[in-house]
Amino acid sequence: MSEQSFDIVVLGGGSGGYATALRAVQLGFTVAMIEKDKVGGTCLHRGCIPTKALLHSAEVADYARESAKYGVKTTFDGIDMTAVTAYRQGIVDSKYKGLQGLVKARGITTIAGEGKLTSPTTVQVGDDTITGKHIVLATGSYSRSLPGLEIGGRVITSEQALQLDFVPKKVAILGGGVIGVEFASVWKSYGADVSIIEALPHLVPNEDESVSKQFERAYRKRGIEFSLGVRFQSVTQNDQGVVVTLEDGKTIEAELLLVAVGRGPVTSGLGYDEVGITMDRGFVITNERLATNVPGVYAIGDIVPGLQLAHRSFQQGIFVAEEIAGLNPIVVEDLNIPKVTYSDPEVASIGYSEAKAKEKFGADQVTSYDYSLGGNGKSHIIGTTGSVKVVRVNDGPIIGMHMIGARVGELIGEAQLAVNWEAYPEDIAPLVHAHPTQNEALGEAFLMLAGKPLHAI
Numbered sequence: 001m002s003e004q005s006f007d008i009v010v011l012g013g014g015s016g017g018y019a020t021a022l023r024a025v026q027l028g029f030t031v032a033m034i035e036k037d038k039v040g041g042t043c044l045h046r047g048c049i050p051t052k053a054l055l056h057s058a059e060v061a062d063y064a065r066e067s068a069k070y071g072v073k074t075t076f077d078g079i080d081m082t083a084v085t086a087y088r089q090g091i092v093d094s095k096y097k098g099l100q101g102l103v104k105a106r107g108i109t110t111i112a113g114e115g116k117l118t119s120p121t122t123v124q125v126g127d128d129t130i131t132g133k134h135i136v137l138a139t140g141s142y143s144r145s146l147p148g149l150e151i152g153g154r155v156i157t158s159e160q161a162l163q164l165d166f167v168p169k170k171v172a173i174l175g176g177g178v179i180g181v182e183f184a185s186v187w188k189s190y191g192a193d194v195s196i197i198e199a200l201p202h203l204v205p206n207e208d209e210s211v212s213k214q215f216e217r218a219y220r221k222r223g224i225e226f227s228l229g230v231r232f233q234s235v236t237q238n239d240q241g242v243v244v245t246l247e248d249g250k251t252i253e254a255e256l257l258l259v260a261v262g263r264g265p266v267t268s269g270l271g272y273d274e275v276g277i278t279m280d281r282g283f284v285i286t287n288e289r290l291a292t293n294v295p296g297v298y299a300i301g302d303i304v305p306g307l308q309l310a311h312r313s314f315q316q317g318i319f320v321a322e323e324i325a326g327l328n329p330i331v332v333e334d335l336n337i338p339k340v341t342y343s344d345p346e347v348a349s350i351g352y353s354e355a356k357a358k359e360k361f362g363a364d365q366v367t368s369y370d371y372s373l374g375g376n377g378k379s380h381i382i383g384t385t386g387s388v389k390v391v392r393v394n395d396g397p398i399i400g401m402h403m404i405g406a407r408v409g410e411l412i413g414e415a416q417l418a419v420n421w422e423a424y425p426e427d428i429a430p431l432v433h434a435h436p437t438q439n440e441a442l443g444e445a446f447l448m449l450a451g452k453p454l455h456a457i
C-alpha cells in the first residue's frame with residue numbers, strides 16, 4: 001500500500017491520455033499515467049495502426065493482381081496471413097517501443113494497473129492511492145454490439161478480426177460505417193466474398209451524400225455486396241458459419257459475422273458516477289473546455305460525445321494540459337476535425353456536407369463544386385477515379401470539403417487549412433499546385449469557385 005502525489009493524474013494511456021501526459025510534463029507538471037493494458041491504447045494496438053497495415057497489404061495485393069495494366073509481369077498467388085501478421089505486428093511493436101521510450105524519456109510516471117476514481121483528487125490502483133491536483137479521464141471505448149446479439153464464436157468485433165490468422169471465404173459485416181467498410185475493403189482484396197448490412201440508406205452514412213453514392217458505386221464495381229436501409233434481425237451460428245437474417249426476411253450465409261455498429265465509452269464501474277460526474281448514456285459530459293462538472297476533473301477522447309478519432313484525442317489531450325497550465329488554448333470543434341476512411345477508395349472530409357450547409361445557411365446561400373478526378377493527370381496515372389467537392393458560403397469562406405478516390409486521405413491537410421482558416425476560394429485559388437499531383441484537383445475546384453476555371457468546365 002502506497003500513496004503518491006502528482007500535479008496531474010491521467011487515467012488511461014491511449015492516444016488522449018499519453019498526449020495529455022507528454023504535453024503536461026513539457027509544461028513543467030509532474031504526471032502519473034495509469035494504464036491497465038498497454039500505453040498507446042486502441043489506436044496503436046487494436047485500431048488505426050494495425051488496420052492500416054492490413055490495408056497496405058491489401059493495396060499491394062491489388063497492385064499484384066493488376067500489375068499487367070502497368071506493364072509489370074507478376075502473378076498473384078494469394079495472401080500469406082502468417083507473413084501479413086508478422087508485418088502488421090512488427091509495425092505495432094516498433095511504434096510501441098518508440099512510444100514507451102518517449103514516455104520514459106520525458107519523465108512521465110507510468111503506473112500499471114486498473115484505476116478507479118475514488119474522489120475528485122484520487123485514483124485507486126490496487127492497494128495504491130494516487131493523488132492528483134487535477135485528474136484527466138481518458139479511458140477510451142469498446143466495440144458495441146446490438147441488443148440480443150452476443151459476441152463470441154463466429155460473431156466477432158474488430159479486435160478478433162485483426163487477429164484472424166486465415167482469410168475467410170465469406171464475411172458478413174454489420175455496419176457500413178468507417179470500421180465496417182475498412183475491413184470489407186481488406187477482406188475483398190484478400191480474396192473473400194463480403195456482404196455489408198447497413199440500417200441507414202447509405203454506406204459511409206456520415207459523409208456528404210454525393211461521396212456515399214460514389215463509394216457505393218465503387219464497392220459494387222469491386223463486387224462487395226451490401227444491403228442498405230435494412231435492419232439486422234438475428235443470427236444463428238454452427239460449425240460451418242453464420243446465417244444472418246435481416247428484418248426484410250433476407251438471409252446471408254457467411255463464415256463470420258463482423259459486428260461494426262459503433263463504439264461505446266469505457267466508463268462503467270470506474271467510480272465516475274459515484275464521484276458525481278455528469279454522464280449521459282455512459283459518456284462523460286464536459287463543457288467546451290473539456291472540464292466535467294466536478295472541479296479539477298477533465299475528460300477527453302472517445303469517452304466524450306462526438307467524433308471518436310485518435311487525432312481528436314491527441315488534440316484534446318494537448319488542450320487539457322494547456323488549459324490546466326492556464327494557457328487558454330483554442331477550442332477545436334468536431335466540425336473542424338478531419339475524417340478519413342482508409343479503404344479502396346479512400347474518403348476524406350472536413351466541415352459541412354452540402355446538405356448540412358444548406359440547412360444551416362439556406363439553400364440559396366451555399367455553392368458547391370465537385371471536380372472529377374477524371375480531369376486530374378496524377379489520378380489517371382495511378383488508375384483512380386473519384387472527386388473533390390468544395391462547399392462555400394456565397395461571397396464567403398469555404399466551409400466543407402469532401403473527397404473520394406485512391407490516396408485522397410493525403411489531400412486532407414490542404415482541405416483542413418482551407419476550412420479551419422475560413423479561406424475564400426478567391427484567396428487560395430492563386431496558390432500554385434505542383435504538377436502532376438492529386439492536390440491539383442483541389443486547386444481546380446478553388447479556381448472554379450473563384451470564377452476562373454482552368455481545366456474544369
Ligand code: FAD
Binds near residue numbers: 049
Ligand atoms: P483509447 O485509445 O481506447 O485508450 C484508452 C486507454 O485506457 C486504453 O489503453 C485502456 O487500456 C485504458 N484504460 C481503460 N480503463 C482503464 C482503467 N480503469 N485503468 C487504467 N487504464 C484504463 N482513429 C483514427 O483517428 N484513425 C484511424 O484510422 C482509426 N482506425 C481505427 C480502427 C479501429 C478498428 C478502431 C477500433 C478504432 C480506430 N480509430 C481510428 C479510433 C481510435 O483508435 C480512437 O478514437 C482512439 O484510440 C481513442 O483514444 P482514447 O485515448 O480516447 O482511448
